[in-house]
Amino acid sequence: MSYQLVVNGRAHQIEEDGLTPLLWVLRDTLHLTGTKYGCGIAQCGACTVHVDGQPMRSCSLPLEAAAGSQIVTIEAVAGAEADALRASWVKRDVPQCGFCQSGQIMSAVALLRVKSIPTDDDIDQAMSGNICRCATYNRIRAAIHDAAGSSSSPANPA
């Protein structure tokens, strides 16, 4: 079946089974490989993308449910929050292996759009679905605080 998908501002006509996870449409059909496959069961957050502005795990979102929505991936996420996070990520040298980081960034951008000055609790809550095998959580939290310009927590890099 054919589905209309708008990804990063570009419309695509996708000829795939409607139950194909969005993740595989992004990676295999559209070759947007910045979005990662981690667990495939919505437990790790590596596949996080924005669907109509909301972070969603693309591994657990069927194509037929994503059709007609505005999808943004790590390749095109933009705006003041994304710019600030990109800078703080570099400054803090956040990634270690880096595999989870596109998902971390997508969730962090969505967090700052909802709470511009998040507390530690806000960050823990919003980012709880994004797992980092290298345990860079302290640097992630510090970088989010940096990006938000928040001083609610001492930013101790891991």
Add this chain to the structure above:
Amino acid sequence: MSWRHGFRSARPARRRRRIGCLPLLAIIVAVIVLVAAIALRHRALPQPQSIAAAPPKSEVTHLRPVASFASIGNPQARSLALFAEAGRVIQHPRCMNCHPRNDRSTQTDAMRPHVPWVSRGADDAGEPTLRCSTCHHAANFEASGVPGNPKWKLAPIELAWQGKSLGEICRQMLDPARSHMDRAALLHHMSEDELVGWAWHPGGKRAPAPGTQADFGALIKAWLESGARCPA
């Protein structure tokens, strides 16, 4: 003479060496033949196997039909028996997981705390920073195993069931201040609500609630009509 003697004495030694090589050669040949025989022995090739289109369904358990309670002459006892049977659904993990005692749902038949950590938020559908819909969508998704329903959210905290006895749950349900439902709305919720109905179609390897939603609704209706008695 001496060289001839020496020549003669050298020949048997060379013959012995030749004879000595033969068993070694035979062993090497035997090993090669053995290895070849093992490698080339007849074996059945693995055959392609079809993958099941859907995971095996959990065993369905049934509810007693309302008619089977007619033999209980005492109306109070009949009402209690009806609610006890309905309680098999109410206290099933498919229902209890969404009626947590705090802000965090539980999951699986073991009713473990939800992973990842989530909180109910103001509308019981998650905090603004991590909505239920981040993972749960309008339908169960077999590819990822994540359950879904258009109305996916927790029951209000006033309707927390976990940690309560069936009698306490019963009195809570009948109290409009806590259930936010009168008896007609309660019957509708139990017998027709779409999210309640998910408990009988949970997808994946999750055990469905006993019986059907229609059976459950009939039990609730009969219980309400019999005086809606609550266990102690």
